[in-house]
Amino acid sequence: MTQPKSLDGSANPRAFFGAELRRLRTAAELTQERLGALVYLSGDTIAKVEKTVRAPTEELAQRLDAALGTDGHFQRLFALAEESSRHPQFFALYAELERTARRIEEFASYLVPGLLQTEVYAREVFRAFWPYLRDEELEEKVKARIDRAGLLDSDIEYWAVLDEMILREPGLPPAVMREQLERIASLMRARRIVVQVLSRTAGIHALREGALTVLTLDDSTQVAYTEGPHSGQLLDSQETVRSCRLSYDLVRAAALPPTASLELIESALEEYGT
Incomplete structure (x- = not known):
């Protein structure tokens, strides 16, 4: 059985923000509902910020400092969280939640999901999205993405549905695609991940408009993440x-079974040569 993971307040600045909010709220003997009323939010929103399911805002930090008399403490924590993220602002909170999830389920329609990307494939993607990045900035982004893939070495459950067009990307060198597909296939053979391929013959489906990720957290709470160009x-x-x-379940039901999906990926590998 997968062991629960806890969100360590020292692990990253946003988690620390949530931990400090919980600590100081409790010290002030305020319920989440009562503090929420003081900062013009619901108690549920306060709970989600404490659990790092919802990102704090600068306005919330200011209101918390006023309500709890913390003399700019939360505003400083917010600034630290914004400055220290290795990921784009729109992706930072998702990346933190991803590290504490016990199950990740993804559908990808155009690109290999970040957790499965090779270093070379990731570099090609970043060059396409940010053509003006300096080399050192590009390498920082690549490293951050590859470091995320370390999650697959843990006890996390990972399931992906990939549109077949991802396997037959004509815009990348064959060697890049071969290495990328071999990585996916090797993870599947090692039973580290489950991947299904959605055939080109599947027709219109429930996620035709784009990518989707569903995270299942320790307490069985689920959150979803969608992403577009430079936004999420x-x-x-x-x-x-x-x-x-x-x-997601409808698309998964329409996809090829894992065994047939692996066969299709291995067939695509042969098309890219040796």
Whole structure:
């Protein structure tokens, strides 16, 4: 059985923000609902910030300092969190949640998911998205992405559905694609991940408009993440997450079984030569 993971307040600045909020709220003998009323938010929102399911804002930091009399403490923590992230602001909170999830389920329609990317493939993606990056900045982004892949060495459960077009990307050198597909295939053979391929013959499906990730956290809470060009959105409304969950399950049901998917990936590998 997968062992639960806890969100360590010392692990990163946003987690520390949440831990400090919980500590100082408790010291002030305020419930989440009472503090929420003081800062014009719901108690549920306070709970989500404490658990690092929702990112704090500068305005919230200011209101917390005023309500708790903390003399700019939360504003300094917020600034630290914003400055220290290795990822784009829209992705930073997701990346933190990803590290504490016990299950990750992804659908990708255009690119190999970040956790599965090779270093060379990731570099090609970043060059396409940010052509003006200096070499050192590019390498920092590549390293941050490859470091994320270390999650697959843990006890996390990872399941991905990939659109078949990802396997047949004509815009990358054959050697890059071969290395990338071999990585996916080797992880599948080692039973570290489960991957299904959505065939080009599947037609219109529930996630035709783009990528989706569903995270299952320690307490069985689920959050969803969607991403577009230079933007992303973490969805924590349970009604919305349920809709995302249904869409993902429908696409997974339409995809090839894992064994047939591995065969298709290995067939695509042969097309890229040796």
